[in-house]
Amino acid sequence: MSRILWSNVLVPEPDIDSQSFTSEFYGDSIRLSRTKSLSIEERKAPLPDRKAFRSMSRASVLLSLACLEARASLNSFLVHSPFEVGIYCAVENGPVDLRSASAMLRVSPDDFADEYKRVRNPKLFLKQVPNLAPAQMAIFLGIMGPLNVYNHSSWGCVHAFDQAEADIQEGRLKAALVCSAFSFENPIVLEGMRRNVLKDRILCEGAGAMLLVPDDLFIDWSDHDFNDSDSYYGISHQLIIHLLSRGKK
Numbered sequence: 001m002s003r004i005l006w007s008n009v010l011v012p013e014p015d016i017d018s019q020s021f022t023s024e025f026y027g028d029s030i031r032l033s034r035t036k037s038l039s040i041e042e043r044k045a046p047l048p049d050r051k052a053f054r055s056m057s058r059a060s061v062l063l064s065l066a067c068l069e070a071r072a073s074l075n076s077f078l079v080h081s082p083f084e085v086g087i088y089c090a091v092e093n094g095p096v097d098l099r100s101a102s103a104m105l106r107v108s109p110d111d112f113a114d115e116y117k118r119v120r121n122p123k124l125f126l127k128q129v130p131n132l133a134p135a136q137m138a139i140f141l142g143i144m145g146p147l148n149v150y151n152h153s154s155w156g157c158v159h160a161f162d163q164a165e166a167d168i169q170e171g172r173l174k175a176a177l178v179c180s181a182f183s184f185e186n187p188i189v190l191e192g193m194r195r196n197v198l199k200d201r202i203l204c205e206g207a208g209a210m211l212l213v214p215d216d217l218f219i220d221w222s223d224h225d226f227n228d229s230d231s232y233y234g235i236s237h238q239l240i241i242h243l244l245s246r247g248k249k
Helices: 050-055 058-068 071-080 098-103 109-119 122-128 132-141 156-169 187-198 234-247
Strands: 002-010 019-023 027-036 085-090 147-150 175-182 202-204 206-214
Touching (some): 002 058, 002 156, 027 187, 050 122, 050 132, 058 175, 058 206, 071 085, 071 132, 071 175, 085 132, 098 109, 132 147, 132 175, 147 156, 156 206, 156 234, 175 234, 206 234
Parallel strands (some): 027 202, 085 147, 085 175
Antiparallel strands (some): 002 206, 019 027, 175 206
């Protein structure tokens, strides 16, 4: 049983126009007619460690930006014990390096090894590992408790909600940081959403976070309507919709 002590959400400005999305690596094979991205440049984001950018995907940067605002609310819990704050994060697998993959398409077998070493930076693999996004954010904040990652594209946030609620109810934690971020880095993921869940909604980048603490109120996440929205926020949809609707009350 829990209550929301703090929350934060990052979504595109409501007054910007939707744009068509295409990928330079897929051409017209993948095209989404209505999308909105966040006006955030990763390299200009105010993160504590500038070197971390080299191994962070865009979703990872957005996740950290959303969660870093929780510092003041987290402080009393972390001072008592950084091991009693848990993270429950819904995030997609990170993007494959499409630029280096494209560069290798017409390379002969004899030249493959040398060319691969030239165009492929090994550090880019770190962007593909989903648990590294919340792990880097945890380092920024000093959280040392359990780290849970959910990468189901449609229900990742609901899985995070349910597990955080269960752990708080059982007294395993003093606080739970439930968080998620979604970006346009993986065109294949976007195409899957267009075919299966997007319908006539606008696909939007976004990130959100909320800090849950023990309380007498039980939150039944299955009782929420997450579909009444003109926008869709990918794996982060349920969390963002909940926080946006909460802000309107």
